[in-house]
Amino acid sequence: MSCPRYAPLIAVALVTSCGLPKDPERTSEHLAATHELRVGFTGNPPWTSAAKAEPSGIEPDIVRRFAAQQGVHVAWVGGSETQLVKSLKEHQLDLVIGGFDKTTQWSSTAGITQPFAKDADGKKHVFLTSPGENRFILKLDRFLTDQMRSSAGQS
Amino acid sequence: MRGIPETPGAEALLKQARQLAWISIAYICSTIVMLFFVMAGSQALKTEMAGEFLSLVPPTLFLIGDKIGRREPNQKYPFGYERAVSAGYVGAAVALLGVGAFLLFDGAMKLAMREHPTIGGFPIFGHVIWTGWLGIAVLLWSSIPAFFLGRKKRSAAKVLHDKTLAADAEINAADWQSAAAAVIGLIGVGLGFWWADAAAAVLISLEIIRSGWSEVRTALGDVMDRRPLGILSKEDEKVPDALTDYFRSQRWVKDVVVRVRERGREFTAEAHVVPSIEDNLVDEICKAAEGACDLDPRLASVTIAPVRRIPDDVERARQPAE
Numbered sequence: 153m154s155c156p157r158y159a160p161l162i163a164v165a166l167v168t169s170c171g172l173p174k175d176p177e178r179t180s181e182h183l184a185a186t187h188e189l190r191v192g193f194t195g196n197p198p199w200t201s202a203a204k205a206e207p208s209g210i211e212p213d214i215v216r217r218f219a220a221q222q223g224v225h226v227a228w229v230g231g232s233e234t235q236l237v238k239s240l241k242e243h244q245l246d247l248v249i250g251g252f253d254k255t256t257q258w259s260s261t262a263g264i265t266q267p268f269a270k271d272a273d274g275k276k277h278v279f280l281t282s283p284g285e286n287r288f289i290l291k292l293d294r295f296l297t298d299q300m301r302s303s304a305g306q307s
Numbered sequence: 308m309r310g311i312p313e314t315p316g317a318e319a320l321l322k323q324a325r326q327l328a329w330i331s332i333a334y335i336c337s338t339i340v341m342l343f344f345v346m347a348g349s350q351a352l353k354t355e356m357a358g359e360f361l362s363l364v365p366p367t368l369f370l371i372g373d374k375i376g377r378r379e380p381n382q383k384y385p386f387g388y389e390r391a392v393s394a395g396y397v398g399a400a401v402a403l404l405g406v407g408a409f410l411l412f413d414g415a416m417k418l419a420m421r422e423h424p425t426i427g428g429f430p431i432f433g434h435v436i437w438t439g440w441l442g443i444a445v446l447l448w449s450s451i452p453a454f455f456l457g458r459k460k461r462s463a464a465k466v467l468h469d470k471t472l473a474a475d476a477e478i479n480a481a482d483w484q485s486a487a488a489a490v491i492g493l494i495g496v497g498l499g500f501w502w503a504d505a506a507a508a509v510l511i512s513l514e515i516i517r518s519g520w521s522e523v524r525t526a527l528g529d530v531m532d533r534r535p536l537g538i539l540s541k542e543d544e545k546v547p548d549a550l551t552d553y554f555r556s557q558r559w560v561k562d563v564v565v566r567v568r569e570r571g572r573e574f575t576a577e578a579h580v581v582p583s584i585e586d587n588l589v590d591e592i593c594k595a596a597e598g599a600c601d602l603d604p605r606l607a608s609v610t611i612a613p614v615r616r617i618p619d620d621v622e623r624a625r626q627p628a629e
Contacts, residue, residue: 172497263425284423293428294435
């Protein structure tokens with residue numbers, strides 16, 4: 153017991169901890185290099201309408217604004233929830249939208265963001281992200297939390 | 308006072324131990340609530356939270372055991388209630404072992420499936436900061452005071468000869484190590500090593516299993532009337548040898564076998580004695596029983612059975628265990 157054997161380890165870790173967290177699969181680096189945000193979408197109006205090749209609706213608008221803020225363009229990929237989440241897990245997509253709320257069944261497979269809106273039933277709406285890409289997710293969380301505040305939760 | 312060793316200051320210590328138990332419970336509850344909010348996708352924090360729930364068991368058992376264990380004996384429970392806590396203790400120890408095994412499995416699966424823990428932002432005071440930092444803050448909040456509480460409980464446990472309190476102290480001390488492991492796991496994830504979190508969780512679960520196993524062994528031994536062990540050292544207590552020497556030194560004693568068992572915080576002893584005299588035997592026995600009780604503050608009663616020869620079963624108590 154008593155003095156932890158890991159004390160020096162903690163000290164080293166703290167010194168190197170500036171700029172945490174990082175992305176294990178380098179999503180942020182990838183984004184900076186390619187200027188391309190890979191977003192999957194699945195139809196779920198009014199959140200996301202998949203009638204055309206470029207989706208429209210509340211969520212695509214938010215994604216476009218986020219991309220503009222980051223200085224990148226969006227590469228859209230349509231598909232079913234199952235397909236898209238699989239691509240997320242394999243880090244072929246950065247983000248998936250389609251009217252998901254915080255209690256989504258995908259929360260154990262994919263990462264989920266902070267909510268950007270609250271609907272009439274009190275459900276908190278979120279995006280799905282590539283799991284564990286924590287730097288990218290934190291950036292997105294900051295953007296979405298601002299979104300939530302400025303709209304006072306209205307969608 | 309009934310049910311505690313007749314050491315000076317024992318009553319005050321018992322009162323202090325009760326306060327420590329209440330502080331621990333309040334403290335652990337606050338940690339569990341905070342961990343719940345900052346847990347995010349971290350397996351290490353999930354494991355730590357399960358560990359916190361488990362650490363509620365010993366202080367609770369201590370308080371309940373203290374309340375029930377000091378009740379006076381009656382017709383239905385002629386030996387008193389000291390054993391109440393031993394029964395509960397077996398269950399708690401088995402639970403500790405079971406949860407440890409589950410968490411080991413859970414953490415190992417996450418490693419095997421290469422699951423990347425998602426630990427994103429947490430909105431607080433108008434900012435969004437990385438949840439990992441909050442997790443580390445909560446871990447420090449839980450572990451640093453636990454370390455000092457554990458030390459205080461250890462010294463109280465030794466004087467009061469209280470197993471539950473001793474186990475509680477050990478778990479507090481171990482908390483500090485598991486929290487440190489979880490901090491390293493979180494920082495590892497922050498540095499981009501997704502496996503650091505689950506690896507820390509596996510380490511923590513191994514520690515839970517280790518302490519669970521040692522508690523199960525102690526608890527079962529207690530129920531089986533094993534020879535008393537030191538509360539902290541877990542080595543043989545000297546009390547049985549001291550009693551044997553004491554009886555041997557009596558002029559009227561030809562042979563003796565002493566058997567001592569733990570009953571809660573106290574010891575009770577049984578001595579089969581082959582006397583060498585017939586006159587005044589009852590007086591000698593009464594005097595010796597009183598004198599024997601003074602050998603150790605934890606000795607609550609010594610029963611002396613005069614026999615013509617030591618019964619075979621009792622005789623075997625001299626043999627070392629195989």
